[in-house]
Amino acid sequence: xxxxxxxxxxxxxNEAMDIAMGLDDKVFLLGEDIAEPSGGVYKVTNGLxxxxxAQRVRKTPISEQAIIGAAxxxxxxxxxxxxxxxxxxxxxxxxxxxTNHAAKIRYMSGGQTTVPMVIRTSAGAGRGFxxxxxxLLEAFAIHSPGMKVAVPSTPADAxxxxxxxxxxxxxVLFVEQMMMYWDKTYAGDVPEGDVRVPFGKAxxxxxxxxxxxxxxxxxxxxxxxxxxxxAVDGVSCEVIDLRTLVPWDEQAVMASVxxxxxxxxVHEAVTRCGFGAELSSRIHxxxxxxxxxxxxxxxxxxxxxxxxxxLEAAFVPQVADIVAAVKRTNS
Amino acid sequence: xxxxxxxxxxDRDTLLRMFEIQSRIKLCDERFRMMLMSGQxxxxxxxxxxxxCISAGWGVHLRPDDYVVxxxxxxxxxxxxxxxxxxxxxxxxGRATGTCKGKGGPMHITHPASGLxxxxxxxxxxIPIANGFGLAAQLNGTDQVTVVNFGDGASNIGxxxxxxxxxxxxxxxxxxxxxxxxxxxxxxxxxxxxxxxxSERAAAYGMPGVTVDGxxxxxxxxxxxxxxxxxxxxxxxxxxxxxxxxxxxxLMGDAMEYMPKEERKAAMAADPxxxxxxxxxxxxxxxxxxxxxxxxxxxxxxDDAVEFALNSPQPExxxxxxxxxxxxxxxxxxR
Numbered sequence: 001x002x003x004x005x006x007x008x009x010x011x012x013x014n015e016a017m018d019i020a021m022g023l024d025d026k027v028f029l030l031g032e033d034i035a036e037p038s039g040g041v042y043k044v045t046n047g048l049x050x051x052x053x054a055q056r057v058r059k060t061p062i063s064e065q066a067i068i069g070a071a072x073x074x075x076x077x078x079x080x081x082x083x084x085x086x087x088x089x090x091x092x093x094x095x096x097x098x099t100n101h102a103a104k105i106r107y108m109s110g111g112q113t114t115v116p117m118v119i120r121t122s123a124g125a126g127r128g129f130x131x132x133x134x135x136l137l138e139a140f141a142i143h144s145p146g147m148k149v150a151v152p153s154t155p156a157d158a159x160x161x162x163x164x165x166x167x168x169x170x171x172v173l174f175v176e177q178m179m180m181y182w183d184k185t186y187a188g189d190v191p192e193g194d195v196r197v198p199f200g201k202a203x204x205x206x207x208x209x210x211x212x213x214x215x216x217x218x219x220x221x222x223x224x225x226x227x228x229x230x231a232v233d234g235v236s237c238e239v240i241d242l243r244t245l246v247p248w249d250e251q252a253v254m255a256s257v258x259x260x261x262x263x264x265x266v267h268e269a270v271t272r273c274g275f276g277a278e279l280s281s282r283i284h285x286x287x288x289x290x291x292x293x294x295x296x297x298x299x300x301x302x303x304x305x306x307x308x309x310x311l312e313a314a315f316v317p318q319v320a321d322i323v324a325a326v327k328r329t330n331s
Numbered sequence: 332x333x334x335x336x337x338x339x340x341x342d343r344d345t346l347l348r349m350f351e352i353q354s355r356i357k358l359c360d361e362r363f364r365m366m367l368m369s370g371q372x373x374x375x376x377x378x379x380x381x382x383x384c385i386s387a388g389w390g391v392h393l394r395p396d397d398y399v400v401x402x403x404x405x406x407x408x409x410x411x412x413x414x415x416x417x418x419x420x421x422x423x424x425g426r427a428t429g430t431c432k433g434k435g436g437p438m439h440i441t442h443p444a445s446g447l448x449x450x451x452x453x454x455x456x457x458i459p460i461a462n463g464f465g466l467a468a469q470l471n472g473t474d475q476v477t478v479v480n481f482g483d484g485a486s487n488i489g490x491x492x493x494x495x496x497x498x499x500x501x502x503x504x505x506x507x508x509x510x511x512x513x514x515x516x517x518x519x520x521x522x523x524x525x526x527x528x529x530s531e532r533a534a535a536y537g538m539p540g541v542t543v544d545g546x547x548x549x550x551x552x553x554x555x556x557x558x559x560x561x562x563x564x565x566x567x568x569x570x571x572x573x574x575x576x577x578x579x580x581x582l583m584g585d586a587m588e589y590m591p592k593e594e595r596k597a598a599m600a601a602d603p604x605x606x607x608x609x610x611x612x613x614x615x616x617x618x619x620x621x622x623x624x625x626x627x628x629x630x631x632x633x634d635d636a637v638e639f640a641l642n643s644p645q646p647e648x649x650x651x652x653x654x655x656x657x658x659x660x661x662x663x664x665x666r
Contacts, residue, residue, distance in 0.1 A: 114657060
């Protein structure tokens, strides 16, 4: 057994891109400010342009449509571009390229052309960035057939899922939560080398018997914290980390909820029409007769993300909200 | 006797190849409209009639491995890049034997074997994607050229600005062909565009811009040849504005109230394909009999393609769920 390699999330993501570029010269990166000397506004691409050169780590103008369009064309022509959209809210600026083109081109061409590209983007509230730099918009892509979506929660998954995404033949929206990039709280053991994490395989982060908490990304940690608190009260929670939302591990979710008969779905995105709504709906469709309570949703408030720190904190689902939701399934 | 290729004039073979492409487009369009009018077929149809010389003008310069991107009014571009008639007709009719198995339709014709890479239904959206094909050629160190076609209306959408700028910054081997037919959907250019010539906009991006009479096959051939040669030699992108006229409005069934009758009549009277045909004969480049034979052969090929398409089945219902992803089965997760 080798020594654990404890890494921060940003470093794990950087390592995935480094390994992918080393393995395949068709992999290249493009995005705003991603090259040296800055190496990305969050330093996630730090060092890569020095190692691989400006041709393969391409700084772009502030032109999200041009970035995604260029990635699409190059992907059809045989490359594996990794495009960075600096902040997830900026997806709205290039949504036509994402949903009408990246997502649909394989289908519209009858499978003749494919778009093997990754859109990396950072998201999430908690930094006082206000309404246009904080949102989680994974539902945009989930609602666009043809797009795959990954939202890692651990550094090992961030690396392993990104490697899988880069070498996948479909377009992938890869959601990184900026609060996790350089925060030691989220550091973890990352295996060395080209170790990939498959899409569509959830991880059971904690086993339990009474209620299933289903989450992804940073909220997985809140679910674990809630499970700790509830254990004191004698409530045993199973925590499922979906890791990818398209495809998602329906089998693992249904197996767990069939056992516990109770489920709470948790994400940071606005609750209304968030992925939790789909999860909840599917669980009801499959297991209605076996459920002891209606599936509960915990998500962001149905508002834009506010600026003032107290309001911002109130927007983001908290551990207490998850505990309260679990209690509702038991009342 | 083979003519020597001169920079200022196409040789005889090129002149005839341009006529062949123009006629292929014109005859296909006439057949589509005839069959639509008579109710034999039903589909959404954007006639390219009047714009034939533009596609023929770049078509004869491109190699099979060059890339073309176009938009929903794209039949002329598909044919100029060599998309085969049978598969093209079958796709327009939504048949399993079409270029895209009937799943894309006329607005999304794709045929990589011919280099027809993307047809988009979104105005202007092909421009940023064309840059990606240009970038691929640049990174691969090949001399492939990408030609992206769009209308005057597309020059007012954001994707045009972002795409043109990036192409200039990265010196991409892309030729931006604005087929200016003077109308964006139902609105004349004068009411939607602040410049008289779209090519003026090239200066804002630091790339050459040129306006050509897109109804003049020789002038168009020359301008396209220069732009394509520049791109192939690593000289970067060019914006070519080819001015023309749309004979049949925005889409089939359009009442065309917004197009002055006299203007349209005059444009149709000066039909560029008919004019070119006369010019070829009058100047001794071809005999009347030779061109008539070419047209007969094209008509027979279209007859064959129409029959092929009409006799082809619609796609299997299971095709609804295929080609969404490369590896994830959608059936069962889609309700």
